[in-house]
């Protein structure tokens with residue numbers, strides 16, 4: 383028998399997420415009995431599907447699965463659960479509803495299978511403050527708020543689903559107790575103003591997802607991690623859209639934890655230590671405001687940039703007034719040679735460095751006295767709430783009440 387490979391079809395729709403190819407394609411040598419006489423004749427046919435692990439996101443999203451067939455018989459396609467996804471005679475799979483199905487291609491006596499998972503996000507027409515909205519498998523949570531404040535927590539999650547392999551690159555350690563600290567911040571803001579901030583949490587452990595890096599690095603080509611990454615970023619964008627709609631501008635905080643030697647908050651404005659180590663005059667003359675994550679705030683302020691960054695109306699100053707040490711601040715204006723985190727992907731993307739009216743700050747929390755006990759987290763939340771209110775009233779001219 384002449385062996386030949388038939389490529390049935392291959393294309394991929396834009397909203398389809400396909401995994402790296404796993405070698406699950408089945409190759410089944412078949413013994414064919416003819417005439418009942420006991421003679422067997424081997425037919426070396428096989429079917430391999432590519433991709434063979436697929437996540438489709440959204441109703442009617444599609445993927446065309448390619449069948450490599452070693453004979454020239456027709457290929458017959460079936461889906462074990464057409465209420466999840468259907469397949470047509472050419473291998474085109476179409477999503478119907480959330481669930482898992484197996485798509486099989488049969489040719490002669492051989493077959494290959496592909497696992498197709500579908501995630502259809504519930505349609506939400508109006509996000510209600512204080513209600514938790516979850517993405518697929520509750521990996522990512524969004525608690526909408528009413529304040530012009532968005533808080534995200536990328537590294538505090540605890541979930542380790544087996545469908546996502548452990549990441550292999552970069553920093554893998556969890557920011558311990560940052561989810562709990564974010565909830566303490568939210569509680570304190572509600573207590574203080576009667577209104578809540580928008581809160582976005584990744585519940586995946588950092589070894590499964592890094593939502594503070596670009597997707598290729600943060601999800602390592604795994605479709606389930608990529609979907610969670612998109613949900614995390616999408617919820618932040620939804621929250622900022624809401625803030626801009628309601629207030630015109632606002633503040634974004636990306637919450638992290640550090641284990642550096644100096645026990646202080648590290649406030650990241652996308653300016654590294656060598657920039658912050660400059661004099662005020664150098665900072666103000668060097669165009670650093672436009673490189674910072676508070677570019678929009680600096681542009682509307684009557685104060686000099688260094689004043690906004692570390693003067694008596696800076697976020698660091700207002701935290702200091704609450705007994706919370708931070709750098710940069712009037713009493714601690716420069717990191718010097720100490721280790722210091724200046725801000726990451728989220729602060730860069732969701733602050734105002736590249737435009738927009740929502741300015742951003744990365745907050746790196748030390749452990750002792752801040753994250754370590756429930757009592758300390760509550761005390762920190764209370765101080766943070768006062769500092770945020772003072773900061774926004776001072777620079778934006780509003781906080782809990784919309785200016786419109």
Ligand SMILES: [Zn+2]
Pocket residue numbers: 537557637638639
């Ligand atoms: Zn972190």
